[in-house]
Amino acid sequence: MEWEVVIGLEIHAQLATKSKIFSGASTAYGALPNTQACLVDLGYPGVLPVLNREAVRMAAKFGLAIGAEVARRSVFARKNYFYPDLPKGYQISQYELPVVAGGSIEIELEDGATKVIGITRAHLEEDAGKSLHEDFHGMTGIDLNRAGTPLLEIVSEPDMRSAKEAVAYMKKIHTLVRYLEICDGNMQEGSFRCDANVSVRPKGQKEFGTRTELKNLNSFRFVERAINYEIERQIELIEAGGKVVQETRLYDPEKNETRSLRAKEEANDYRYFPDPDLLPLEIDDSFLEEVKKTLPELPDAKKHRFMESYGLSAYDASVLTGSRAMGDYYESVVRTLGDEHAKLAANWVMGELSGALNKDGKEITETPISAAQLAGLLARIIDNTISGKIAKDVFEAMWAGEGDADAIIEKKGLKQITDTGAIEKIVDEVIAENPGQVEQYRAGKEALLGYFVGQVMKKTQGKANPGQVNQLLKQKLG
Amino acid sequence: MHTKTIAELSRMLAAGETSSEELTRHYLERIRAHADLNAFITVTEEEALAEARRADALRRKGEAGPLAGIPIAQKDIFCTDGVKTTCASKMLENFISPYDATVVERMKRAGMVMLGKTNMDEFAMGSSNETSYFGPVKNPWDKTRVPGGSSGGSSAAMAARLAAATTGTDTGGSIRQPAALTNTTGLKPTYGRVSRYGMIAFASSLDQAGTITATAEDAAMLLNVIAGFDERDSTSVDKPVPDYTATLNDDIAGLVIGVPKEFFDDGLDPRVAECVREALKVYERLGAKIVDVSLPNLGLSVPTYYVVAPAECSSNLSRFDGVRFGYRCENPTSLEDLYKRSRGEGFGAEVKRRIMTGTYVLSAGYYDAYYLKAQKTRELIKEDFCRAFEKVDVLMGPTTPTAAFGIGEKTDDPITMYLNDIYVNGVNLAGMPGMSIPMGFIDGLPVGLQIIGNYFEEAKMLNFAHRYQRETDWHTKLPKGFE
Numbered sequence: 032m033e034w035e036v037v038i039g040l041e042i043h044a045q046l047a048t049k050s051k052i053f054s055g056a057s058t059a060y061g062a063l064p065n066t067q068a069c070l071v072d073l074g075y076p077g078v079l080p081v082l083n084r085e086a087v088r089m090a091a092k093f094g095l096a097i098g099a100e101v102a103r104r105s106v107f108a109r110k111n112y113f114y115p116d117l118p119k120g121y122q123i124s125q126y127e128l129p130v131v132a133g134g135s136i137e138i139e140l141e142d143g144a145t146k147v148i149g150i151t152r153a154h155l156e157e158d159a160g161k162s163l164h165e166d167f168h169g170m171t172g173i174d175l176n177r178a179g180t181p182l183l184e185i186v187s188e189p190d191m192r193s194a195k196e197a198v199a200y201m202k203k204i205h206t207l208v209r210y211l212e213i214c215d216g217n218m219q220e221g222s223f224r225c226d227a228n229v230s231v232r233p234k235g236q237k238e239f240g241t242r243t244e245l246k247n248l249n250s251f252r253f254v255e256r257a258i259n260y261e262i263e264r265q266i267e268l269i270e271a272g273g274k275v276v277q278e279t280r281l282y283d284p285e286k287n288e289t290r291s292l293r294a295k296e297e298a299n300d301y302r303y304f305p306d307p308d309l310l311p312l313e314i315d316d317s318f319l320e321e322v323k324k325t326l327p328e329l330p331d332a333k334k335h336r337f338m339e340s341y342g343l344s345a346y347d348a349s350v351l352t353g354s355r356a357m358g359d360y361y362e363s364v365v366r367t368l369g370d371e372h373a374k375l376a377a378n379w380v381m382g383e384l385s386g387a388l389n390k391d392g393k394e395i396t397e398t399p400i401s402a403a404q405l406a407g408l409l410a411r412i413i414d415n416t417i418s419g420k421i422a423k424d425v426f427e428a429m430w431a432g433e434g435d436a437d438a439i440i441e442k443k444g445l446k447q448i449t450d451t452g453a454i455e456k457i458v459d460e461v462i463a464e465n466p467g468q469v470e471q472y473r474a475g476k477e478a479l480l481g482y483f484v485g486q487v488m489k490k491t492q493g494k495a496n497p498g499q500v501n502q503l504l505k506q507k508l509g
Numbered sequence: 510m511h512t513k514t515i516a517e518l519s520r521m522l523a524a525g526e527t528s529s530e531e532l533t534r535h536y537l538e539r540i541r542a543h544a545d546l547n548a549f550i551t552v553t554e555e556e557a558l559a560e561a562r563r564a565d566a567l568r569r570k571g572e573a574g575p576l577a578g579i580p581i582a583q584k585d586i587f588c589t590d591g592v593k594t595t596c597a598s599k600m601l602e603n604f605i606s607p608y609d610a611t612v613v614e615r616m617k618r619a620g621m622v623m624l625g626k627t628n629m630d631e632f633a634m635g636s637s638n639e640t641s642y643f644g645p646v647k648n649p650w651d652k653t654r655v656p657g658g659s660s661g662g663s664s665a666a667m668a669a670r671l672a673a674a675t676t677g678t679d680t681g682g683s684i685r686q687p688a689a690l691t692n693t694t695g696l697k698p699t700y701g702r703v704s705r706y707g708m709i710a711f712a713s714s715l716d717q718a719g720t721i722t723a724t725a726e727d728a729a730m731l732l733n734v735i736a737g738f739d740e741r742d743s744t745s746v747d748k749p750v751p752d753y754t755a756t757l758n759d760d761i762a763g764l765v766i767g768v769p770k771e772f773f774d775d776g777l778d779p780r781v782a783e784c785v786r787e788a789l790k791v792y793e794r795l796g797a798k799i800v801d802v803s804l805p806n807l808g809l810s811v812p813t814y815y816v817v818a819p820a821e822c823s824s825n826l827s828r829f830d831g832v833r834f835g836y837r838c839e840n841p842t843s844l845e846d847l848y849k850r851s852r853g854e855g856f857g858a859e860v861k862r863r864i865m866t867g868t869y870v871l872s873a874g875y876y877d878a879y880y881l882k883a884q885k886t887r888e889l890i891k892e893d894f895c896r897a898f899e900k901v902d903v904l905m906g907p908t909t910p911t912a913a914f915g916i917g918e919k920t921d922d923p924i925t926m927y928l929n930d931i932y933v934n935g936v937n938l939a940g941m942p943g944m945s946i947p948m949g950f951i952d953g954l955p956v957g958l959q960i961i962g963n964y965f966e967e968a969k970m971l972n973f974a975h976r977y978q979r980e981t982d983w984h985t986k987l988p989k990g991f992e
């Protein structure tokens with residue numbers, strides 16, 4: 032039987048506010064346990080939550096960016112359950128009336144086609160603390176630094192049909208939230224994570240199959256592997272005459288498998304009800320207008336503009352708009368060199384620069400070579416001071432912090448030899464030293480031209496202008 | 510000295526006729542002498558004397574405000590920095606708060622001296638002060654009877670003049686009912702008028718801090734201090750605070766008093782009804798107009814209250830889990846065991862009853878039938894009050910159906926106990942301000958007149974109360990042995 036896979040994602044994006052969603056405590060990552068939890072975060076008797084307006088602004092920004100409805104009135108609700116890292120015994124979230132509802136985003140499929148993925152809702156909520164089971168023998172440590180950190184939970188429609196689509200969607204949201212500067216997207220620190228709802232159904236069937244919810248997916252790779260494992264498990268189960276049970280499953284990246292965490296019947300009754308400590312969240316037109324003004328150019332718009340203005344391919348444009356910083360870097364280089372050199376700039380940013388960044392595990396924001404410096408290097412290729420090959424050596428020196436392109440070219444004497452007389456003299460030498468090859472060439476073995484060019488370059492340490500060398504060689508040999 | 514009002518003490522302090530230290534020593538002495546009332550959970554003698562000396566020093570420098578040096582008692586539901594805050598529960602028996610509630614902070618800033626923390630029903634759940642882990646409080650008017658609840662320690666302390674004034678909280682009548690049963694003046698402001706920050710939550714949408722005092726004038730002086738917006742409480746209202754003492758003596762001739770006919774039901778002791786009629790005559794003499802009004806859905810207020818309040822309390826009290834503060838059971842064997850036994854052993858019967866009721870009404874499958882329906886009936890009750898205020902300036906009626914009942918008399922029957930709050934619950938559901946003032950005695954036991962105001966019209970309500978207290982002397986009467 033042919034099966035169709037149905038996937039929906041719930042993405043938790045930690046909002047990049049300075050303080051927590053309902054208290055003034057810092058949200059900075061990595062502090063000593065329980066040093067960034069104030070009385071409100073600790074759920075002390077008598078304390079009350081006060082909503083952080085910045086978190087609301089960020090949620091509204093996201094809503095506008097996905098073309099969704101930003102609710103004029105939304106309500107915070109309490110989700111009640113007991114757990115040691117949940118200090119109040121309830122999580123403040125949004126339930127019936129979320130702040131963002133009904134948007135969408137376009138993803139690219141492998142074959143280059145695009146697909147629209149619906150976003151059901153996005154709501155504001157507070158994160159819980161962390162339970163540390165490993166470090167305390169026979170006990171559990173509780174770190175409440177994360178408690179009260181603002182989250183935007185982004186819930187998609189069940190619109191994805193493969194693990195690859197799910198990853199493409201997650202990456203798209205990841206790019207978007209960083210563009211909007213509402214989330215740092217750091218998956219290792221848990222700032223961006225997701226749960227996946229997965230089910231399968233016979234192709235052509237209208238009703239959805241029974242779904243399972245996969246938890247603990249904190250990398251793109253795990254999302255893909257966990258979903259693929261789960262799809263296979265479900266299909267095998269059904270084909271063997273079994274039934275998928277609605278349950279929550281945990282992905283174990285070490286064993287690459289999912290295993291049951293709790294069945295639906297064991298699920299908590301969260302007893303949601305409106306939080307009486309917080310008034311309904313009201314958003315008016317002037318607030319939205321203000322937020323609208325802060326919206327940057329969005330990834331898709333930037334990509335299309337790059338294709339049109341700079342004549343880039345869809346692939347190049349896509350890579351160069353992968354993050355706002357990358358796009359800014361690229362455009363800064365182009366602005367210095369002029370639009371006619373956009374392709375050269377693209378090759379260098381995507382080639383040497385990205386390669387070096389990857390090798391060192393650095394983000395574009397951490398690059399040791401600024402956009403102005405790279406433009407300075409490329410300008411020397413354009414004005415024939417150095418060849419593209421020499422430029423790569425200069426780039427390496429720049430990466431190592433040896434200074435600007437001009438200084439390195441000067442210091443290392445890498446300036447290209449363009450003096451025809453000087454080149455001619457070396458060409459003559461090479462011809463004189465290789466009588467056998469000259470004979471063969473003249474007998475018709477024209478492929479030997481490359482050999483002669485190589486010899487000239489060797490003698491000039493690669494500094495001779497390759498165009499002039501070619502021309503002179505042909506002239507003299509011909 | 511203890512027979513004086515705050516207003517009088519303030520004048521005496523200003524004139525140098527007494528000092529805050531002398532006053533404080535006097536009240537501390539009375540607290541010791543009447544310890545059998547069980548009105549206090551904690552007495553902060555040393556801190557009180559230190560604060561009194563500070564207030565006296567300020568006064569010598571001419572920097573003291575009108576309330577500086579006045580000794581008061583705080584209900585033990587308000588968090589007090591460095592002082593035990595128990596909420597009358599075993600759960601918080603040894604809890605020392607690391608911060609001050611806004612109410613406490615504002616009173617401190619005014620220079621007031623805290624004598625200690627008063628007894629109350631556990632987590633403010635009760636109408637008789639009998640649910641306190643620290644034992645029942647006795648009514649100074651008859652020590653075999655209850656002082657009302659949940660602010661029973663404050664009402665008893667005020668009736669016995671163990672402090673110049675006390676604070677209370679009113680979720681479903683917990684200031685007005687005990688004030689009525691002890692011949693004191695209770696004031697519950699509009700929901701949102703006084704910050705709830707630092708007041709241990711029972712039912713967040715109903716809880717409101719207020720005062721129990723000797724007179725309406727004293728209540729006005731205290732409200733001047735505690736009222737106002739607090740950015741730490743999102744439900745507090747950003748509205749200017751008038752000088753509540755400025756309009757106390759305003760003429761009430763021509764103003765309209767509405768008397769809801771639903772207050773005069775079968776459960777009302779006819780002698781209480783007679784007292785209300787007598788009180789209304791006083792107002793008629795002052796030129797006020799009395800009209801009949803109807804609050805047709807008032808009968809729904811007790812059932813509505815006992816869905817809304819437990820629902821919120823079941824969630825509010827989840828934080829008492831034995832993990833971070835408060836009572837923890839001995840040798841827990843697992844997380845579940847820790848939760849079950851810490852909460853099972855730390856909470857008293859009434860608190861557990863309400864947590865269970867609240868958990869039930871919020872559960873999947875019951876939410877619509879109970880919680881959602883209660884929200885709708887709450888809206889109907891509120892509309893009734895709002896409609897009445899289109900035609901009247903204040904509403905008046907009895908605070909309680911009867912005078913104080915005996916200790917132990919109603920503890921086995923929670924429903925009968927709940928019905929004691931039939932006239933007061935509705936005001937909390939509507940969020941309006943209410944008062945109870947002394948209006949006479951039945952067989953030597955005091956009863957109270959309830960005055961209800963429109964939203965944020967505390968000044969008008971206090972004006973009515975004060976004009977009545979100028980014409981009558983009920984509020985000056987003290988129980989035997991406490992004069």
